[in-house]
Amino acid sequence: MKVRAALVTERGKPIQVEEVDLADPGEAEVRVKLVASGVCHSCLHAADGSWTHMPVPIVLGDEGSGIVEAAGRGVRGVKEGDHVILSWSPACGLCHYCVIGRPVLCERRATRPGTLPDGTTRLSRKGQPLYHFGTVASHSDYTTIPESCAIPIRNDMPLETAALIGCSVMTGVGSVLNTAKVPAGASMAVFGTGGIGLNVIQGGALVGANPIVAIDVLPTKLEYARQMGATHGIDASKNDPVEAIRDITRRGADFTFVAVGNTKAITQAWEATAHGGQCVLIGLPATDATVTFTALSLQSNEKVLRGSRYGSARMRDDFPRMVDLYLGGKLKIDELINRRFTLDDTEIAYKALAAGELARGLIVN
Secondary structure, eight states: OEEOOOOOOOOOOOOOOEEEEEEETTTTTEEEEEEEEEEHHHHHHHHHSSOOHHHHHHHEEEEEEEEEEEEEOOOOOOOTTTEEEEOSSSOOSHHHHHHHHOOOGGSSOOOSSSOOOOOOSEETTEEEEEETTTOOOOSSEEEEEEEGGEEOOTTOOOOHGGGGTTTHHHHHIIIIIIIIIOTOOOEEEEOOOOOOHHHHHHHHHTOOOOOOEEEEHHEEEEEEEHHHOSSSEEEETSSSSHHHHHHHHHHEEEEEEESSSSSHHHHHHHEEEEEEEEEOSOOOOOOOOOOOOOHHHHHHTEEEEEOOOOGGOOOOHHHHHHHHHHHTTSSSGGGGGGEEEEEGGGGHHHHHHHTTTEEEEEEEE
């Protein structure tokens, strides 16, 4: 079928909205009519060329929600008419990591960026394949994805709001609840207060962390952070965040989170982590970026440096849990959305994101 989609044809060039071809769902696949899709920094990195490992031409969007319109052969976990949140991390349910409850590390996920697990795509233009950003390619009217990427949710959850659970909410809140397992009363410092960082902050508020220190170079972002539960804000363009965090916490933060793709922020977060604490890396820098630190700082201080992929999510359990938290008044999602766009405005949306104007932008179909 013909669909409209936002795609990058050449890195660093404007995002275009074009009519493309979408294949029907095959074995264990579904076609979803998209309702909303979040504007994510990961897509910006692919569009502006920071991530050179991402292939082009590629249809953007890794965060979305919609309604299942058609199901292929063998689909059992979801049916036509179901309301779903899209997951960018396919999971086979059978490999070692899936069966031990760590599906984000699935051994059978796609080995080639921009493809489905079988190494192919379901999008094309003039007979040539188009790659899928984050498997789901959610900046489109419709998408065809693996069944495991369509997570059914209760019908009373607003689908526009639900879209953000598919990446920013799950990644941020999950890094606190699942990855780091922050206990009540622990101190936190969050470097970068975009869509992911704001959700790290509200994850800390959910578990009763205190203090929760937000660090950014844009004062407007720090105001968003306070609305999501930050107790302190540090403008890193004017102040040394490491010294400021130590002044607030007396010894460094028990948990630091890097929610921005910046190597300087990683180094600062590591230095600001208290002895015996954890430094959690969430944001992804440029493809060839590296960081260094002394081995002594790891061994002698018993600090832990760890990554967090998708908030260590168990998608079929965690997505509905996030929905319940939202509907129960415990999770803020509407407050994250400060601008809405149409699909035709995708280029405008990413310019606003690059300029630091968005807490979270939403493309609504």
